[in-house]
Structure formats: structure tokens, C-alpha cells
Amino acid sequence: MLEHYMQQGSSFASQIDGLVWMIFLMTTFWFLLVEGILFWLLWRFRARPGHKAVYLDDHAEHAFEVKWIEIPHRVILLCDVAVIIGAITVWSEVKLSAPAPDEVVRVVAQQWAWTFTHAGRDGKLDTADDIVTIDELHVQVGKTYSYELGAKDVLHSFSIPVFRLKQDAIPGRVITGWFKPTIVGEFDVQCAEICGIGHGIMPARLYVETPEAHAAWIANPTHYLAYKF
Amino acid sequence: MVTARPSLVVMALVASVASGCASELPSDGVARGEALFKNCVQCHGAEAEGSTLMNAPAIAGLPQWYVAAQVTNFQTGLRGAHADDTEGLKMRPMSRTLKSASDVSLVAEYVSKLPVKRGEATLAGDAAKGQAAFATCSACHGADGSGNEAMKAPPIRQLNDWYVVSQLRKFKGGVRAYDPADTSGATMKAMAGAIPDEAAMRDLAAYIHSLPL
Numbered sequence: 369m370l371e372h373y374m375q376q377g378s379s380f381a382s383q384i385d386g387l388v389w390m391i392f393l394m395t396t397f398w399f400l401l402v403e404g405i406l407f408w409l410l411w412r413f414r415a416r417p418g419h420k421a422v423y424l425d426d427h428a429e430h431a432f433e434v435k436w437i438e439i440p441h442r443v444i445l446l447c448d449v450a451v452i453i454g455a456i457t458v459w460s461e462v463k464l465s466a467p468a469p470d471e472v473v474r475v476v477a478q479q480w481a482w483t484f485t486h487a488g489r490d491g492k493l494d495t496a497d498d499i500v501t502i503d504e505l506h507v508q509v510g511k512t513y514s515y516e517l518g519a520k521d522v523l524h525s526f527s528i529p530v531f532r533l534k535q536d537a538i539p540g541r542v543i544t545g546w547f548k549p550t551i552v553g554e555f556d557v558q559c560a561e562i563c564g565i566g567h568g569i570m571p572a573r574l575y576v577e578t579p580e581a582h583a584a585w586i587a588n589p590t591h592y593l594a595y596k597f
Numbered sequence: 598m599v600t601a602r603p604s605l606v607v608m609a610l611v612a613s614v615a616s617g618c619a620s621e622l623p624s625d626g627v628a629r630g631e632a633l634f635k636n637c638v639q640c641h642g643a644e645a646e647g648s649t650l651m652n653a654p655a656i657a658g659l660p661q662w663y664v665a666a667q668v669t670n671f672q673t674g675l676r677g678a679h680a681d682d683t684e685g686l687k688m689r690p691m692s693r694t695l696k697s698a699s700d701v702s703l704v705a706e707y708v709s710k711l712p713v714k715r716g717e718a719t720l721a722g723d724a725a726k727g728q729a730a731f732a733t734c735s736a737c738h739g740a741d742g743s744g745n746e747a748m749k750a751p752p753i754r755q756l757n758d759w760y761v762v763s764q765l766r767k768f769k770g771g772v773r774a775y776d777p778a779d780t781s782g783a784t785m786k787a788m789a790g791a792i793p794d795e796a797a798m799r800d801l802a803a804y805i806h807s808l809p810l
């Protein structure tokens with residue numbers, strides 16, 4: 369359903385969507401139910417000639433509370449437990465554990481650009497053949513990447529919607545995370561944390577390439593991001 | 598009886614809102630250049646006098662050809678797309694708020710007509726030493742620092758002294774004019790490479806700052 373609007377481009381995208389979808393269904397159910405009851409009550413107890421307002425006696429009020437408050441309350445608690453279990457499962461898989469990476473990529477956010485350092489031919493960072501690009505990230509489909517995310521000036525947030533990846537970048541800290549692209553294509557990278565007047569115009573481009581195309585790019589790392597009007 | 602077709606009403610509303618937005622920007626001429634310049638004020642100042650706080654240089658009175666060329670360089674990545682160019686990376690997305698070559702040229706024209714302003718001196722350099730070193734520079738920028746369009750060399754006498762030093766440092770370090778396609782940058786890069794150190798850059802900046810406007 370969500371993938372109809374935004375492709376799922378990473379190994380964990382469908383899990384995140386599943387969680388969002390579960391929460392959406394639960395809240396929709398409760399929303400419709402509560403609004404339905406509200407409007408039904410408004411209609412059912414509207415002012416009518418010959419009908420006076422009455423107070424419930426203590427006993428009736430207790431039964432009333434059990435029916436309308438306690439039971440729904442417990443069911444909602446059950447929903448909460450389901451959300452917590454789902455969230456912790458996804459969180460531990462996406463954020464707490466990290467599969468051994470095939471390659472590391474360094475990501476630095478600053479006002480208002482992204483600098484990506486790719487490992488290059490030897491697959492290792494901090495060697496002479498590293499490839500540094502501004503506002504464009506090249507990865508190979510099916511490979512597991514870990515990223516080292518930093519910020520030079522203020523808070524930013526590294527967001528790749530197709531990956532369902534979003535991670536704050538904090539000056540003075542290097543935050544690690546991972547992703548595994550599953551579909552080939554050209555996608556958006558954006559900043560998801562207000563970072564100054566250029567915040568809305570600090571997009572980058574993500575290129576998920578086949579092994580052949582990726583090898584070709586590494587051999588000849590041209591910048592695709594030539595500006596067009 | 599009057600019947601209103603909802604779809605027509607919606608279309609009319611959308612059309613009026615859209616035309617309202619579009620009419621915010623004058624379609625052409627000086628007025629459009631002035632309106633587009635509003636996007637630059639935040640950093641370069643209302644009179645394009647520059648802001649030391651934002652590290653944005655004074656651009657008022659720079660010739661149109663130079664402003665347009667630099668903005669285009671920022672757009673295409675010939676300038677300001679180097680990982681170590683903190684200030685250039687800020688200017689780069691701003692250049693891209695201009696969506697056509699004619700808009701670039703209109704803003705550049707507007708900027709070029711603003712009265713030249715020179716910021717306060719912020720560095721302690723030795724202008725006398727700078728004067729001696731400036732002899733090489735005058736071949737392109739002119740003995741009075743007023744620039745030479747034929748050489749693609751801009752006027753530099755009005756520049757903020759901190760900006761002169763930062764640009765010389767960037768040219769020398771390959772942080773500006775890093776792309777061989779930037780031919781005019783490449784000429785200047787060769788010149789900056791010959792400046793021995795930061796102290797010499799400050800001396801040059803002090804002398805340039807002392808040139809009469």
C-alpha cells in the first residue's frame with residue numbers, strides 16, 4: 369500500500385512500512401469507532417419535547433463505566449502492547465543490530481550540502497582512491513553498507529525516503545548506521561532537520577547501480593549532477 | 598435558478614490563486630532583477646554590501662559579466678562544489694534559486710548597478726609590502742584594481758579584506774578553480790600559487806583595501 373506511493377528500496381523498508389501500516393490501521397479503527405459513537409450519542413440524545421435529562425444512579429453509573437470506559441481502555445492497552453512489540457522488533461533489527469558491512473561510506477552534512485566519501489576501488493575508506501562527491505551518493509544494489517554520519521555545523525538529518533532511512537546528524541559526533549539497497553534507480557536524499565535558510569534546498573541524489581554500472585562509475589567517477597535549468 | 602458546477606468553481610479558485618502567485622514576480626526587466634535579489638539579501642545584505650558574519654562578500658557594483666559568470670559557476674559546480682569550501686557550499690544552493698540564464702543576468706544587472714561599498718578593514722596586514730607584491734596582480738586586475746573584462750579579471754579594490762585572503766587561500770589550495778573547465782579560475786589559481794604564505798596574502802589584502810575606489 370505505502371510502496372504504491374514510495375518504492376521500498378532497502379532491505380528494511382517493508383518492515384518500517386509494516387509498522388506504520390499497523391499503527392495506521394489501529395488508529396483508524398479507534399478514530400472511526402469513537403467518532404461514530406460520538407455522533408450517534410449526539411443524535412440519540414438530542415433535545416426532544418417531553419424528554420428531560422436524567423442522572424444515572426450509582427449502580428447504573430458503575431455498569432456504564434465498565435462498558436464504555438474500562439473495556440475499551442483495556443483493548444487500547446492491548447493495542448499499545450502490540451505497537452511496542454512491533455516497534456522494538458523493528459528498532460532492534462534496523463537500529464540496534466547491524467549486519468557486517470561490505471563497504472563503508474562516509475556522509476558529512478553541512479549548510480547546505482552533503483559530502484559523500486566512497487571507498488573507491490579498494491573498498492576501503494581513507495585511502496588514496498577514495499571518491500569524494502558533493503550531493504551525490506553511488507551505491508551498488510544488494511551490497512550491505514554501513515555509513516558514518518557527521519555534521520560540520522548544525523543539526524541535520526540524513527533522510528532517504530525510498531530506504532525508509534532517517535538519522536539525525538549531530539556536530540561533534542559520528543553516528544553509524546547501515547542500509548542494503550534492493551532496487552536499482554535514482555532517488556532523493558534530503559535533509560529532514562531544519563538547518564537554516566538553505567534547509568529546503570539541500571537535496572542530494574542517490575544512485576543505486578547494478579554491479580557493472582557501479583564498477584564503471586568507480587573506474588570513472590564523473591559527477592552526474594550537472595545543473596540543468 | 599442558478600446552478601454552480603463545483604468543478605468549475607474549484608478551477609476558478611485554483612486559477613485565481615495561481616495567477617496571484619505568478620504575479621508576485623515581475624515578468625521582466627529591472628523590477629524582476631530587484632525582486633530576485635531579495636533572495637540574496639539575507640547573506641549579502643540589502644545593498645549587497647556583504648556580511649562578515651555570513652562570510653558573504655560585498656558584491657555591489659561588481660560588473661554584470663562577472664556576477665553572472667560566478668553565479669553560473671556556482672550553479673554548474675565549477676565553483677562552490679568542493680568538500681572543503683564551507684562558504685561556497687552555502688552559496689551553491691542559493692545560485693540554484695535562479696531558474697534561468699535570463700534571471701541570472703537580470704540579478705547580475707541589478708547588483709552591478711548598486712553603489713560600490715567597501716567594508717571596514719578587519720585584518721592587520723602590511724600595505725607597503727602588499728604594494729610590492731601587487732605588481733604582478735596589476736597585469737590583469739589593473740594598477741588601480743579596477744579589473745579588466747578582456748582578461749576576465751574582476752575589480753578587486755572594493756573587496757572585503759577577509760574575502761581577498763579567503764579567496765587567495767582557496768585558489769592556492771585548489772578549493773576554488775578545482776575544475777579544469779573553469780578556465781578563468783585556472784589563470785588566477787596559477788597566480789595564487791605563487792603567493793608564499795598567509796602573511797603575504799594579508800599584506801596584499803591590506804594594500805588592495807587601501808586602493809582608492
Ligand SMILES: [Cu+2]
Nearest residue numbers: 524525559563
Ligand atoms: Cu540540513
